[in-house]
Amino acid sequence: MTLKYTMHNILLPDGKESLPGRPLLAQSAAVGNMLAFARKHFPPGSTVLDLGAGEGGYSIAFARAGYVVIAVEPRFENVRKIRMALAPTDSVWIRQTTVEGYLRDRLGDLPGNTLVLCLGLLYHLKDPALILSALTRVGSGLILSTHYALDNHWQYDRVPPAGSWLLKRICKRLPFLFRHTHFGLSPLTQRWGRAGRWYPEYAPAETNVEGLTHSSYHNHQSFWLTRGSIADVIRTAGMTEVATEDRQRDQAFTGFYIKKNQ
Numbered sequence: 084m085t086l087k088y089t090m091h092n093i094l095l096p097d098g099k100e101s102l103p104g105r106p107l108l109a110q111s112a113a114v115g116n117m118l119a120f121a122r123k124h125f126p127p128g129s130t131v132l133d134l135g136a137g138e139g140g141y142s143i144a145f146a147r148a149g150y151v152v153i154a155v156e157p158r159f160e161n162v163r164k165i166r167m168a169l170a171p172t173d174s175v176w177i178r179q180t181t182v183e184g185y186l187r188d189r190l191g192d193l194p195g196n197t198l199v200l201c202l203g204l205l206y207h208l209k210d211p212a213l214i215l216s217a218l219t220r221v222g223s224g225l226i227l228s229t230h231y232a233l234d235n236h237w238q239y240d241r242v243p244p245a246g247s248w249l250l251k252r253i254c255k256r257l258p259f260l261f262r263h264t265h266f267g268l269s270p271l272t273q274r275w276g277r278a279g280r281w282y283p284e285y286a287p288a289e290t291n292v293e294g295l296t297h298s299s300y301h302n303h304q305s306f307w308l309t310r311g312s313i314a315d316v317i318r319t320a321g322m323t324e325v326a327t328e329d330r331q332r333d334q335a336f337t338g339f340y341i342k343k344n345q
Contacts, residue, residue: 086164089296091140096170101138109144113337117141117226118148120325120339121198124224125150130197132222134182135204137296139165139175145200146173153193157181157300158293181300182208186217198224205229206307207284207299212277212316215308219320219340227317228337232268232280232307268307277312281305310336 088101091108095101108114121131127149133142136154138161146152152175156162162179169175178185182204199222205211206229219225269281284299285292292300299305308316317324322340329336 086160086167088138088164090138093138093140093143093168095168101164101168108140109147113228114141114144116326116328116337117200117339118145120226121145121148121150121224124341125196125198130194131200132193132197133200133202134185134218135202135207136165136177137161137203139168141200141202142175143168143173146175150174150198152176153178155180155182155185157184158296160293161296182214186214190217190221193221196223198222198226200226202226202228205313206231206282207305209299209302209305210275211279211306211308212275212312215313215316216320219317219322223342225317225322225340226337227313227340228335229313230307230333230335231310231313232271232278233334234271234278234309234311271309274306277308277316279306279308279312282307313338 092100092102092105094107094109100107121129125131129150131142131145131150131152133145133152133154136142136156139154139156142152142154142165154165154175155178156165157180159179162177165175165177178189180188199218201215201218205215205227208214215227267283271278271280273279282305284303284305285295287303289295289303292298317338317340321343323343325339325341327336327338
């Protein structure tokens with residue numbers, strides 16, 4: 084069966100592209116900035132931990148830039164896609180497990196000078212503050228790309244409380260009533276002492292979670308931290324911000340962080 088890629092355009096070992104017609108991920112400005120940060124603080128040959136690797140686009144880009152990559156990905160089909168995209172010279176070690184499972188069982192195996200990639204993952208987690216705190220304590224550097232929840236906005240606080248996949252769909256499909264940035268998020272609340280908003284990933288009775296490749300893996304709702312909460316977790320772990328790229332249109336940013344003693 085032919086595997087269908089949906090996330091990024093990757094150059095495959097046979098010279099073909101995974102998503103022809105789209106720009107190659109490895110040649111994008113975003114990956115260029117990530118690699119520039121990595122090369123400045125982590126020499127080639129260092130370990131890169133890619134959490135929630137998806138179809139492997141970022142893992143492969145870093146491997147082809149000379150890094151040893153550990154790609155953590157729970158979905159079976161995504162793991163198959165990563166393997167199909169790997170060339171014999173690509174140093175990517177795949178761990179088919181959840182992020183929570185990897186942090187519980189294997190995090191202690193990482194070498195001291197590890198760069199962590201948390202790209203498009205944090206806002207799919209039920210306990211993002213706990214996961215982020217663990218990553219920043221162990222990793223020497225972090226590249227974080229994530230959506231975040233606004234501290235206040237009428238579309239969150241003056242509409243009926245979110246919490247269902249149906250409201251999320253309505254908000255996305257009626258942009259003249261709800262900006263696409265609403266996403267069906269709940270009113271502001273707290274989890275584990277951190278501010279954020281609940282986000283409905285899919286219906287609680289969903290049976291095809293494996294096939295929802297752009298959603299969380301095992302929790303039907305996730306918790307979106309506010310920008311301030313994210314910054315506080317990272318700062319508490321002893322990391323300092325090197326650079327930040329904001330995308331306010333979709334409430335997202337990419338941040339580059341390094342341990343202060345690096």
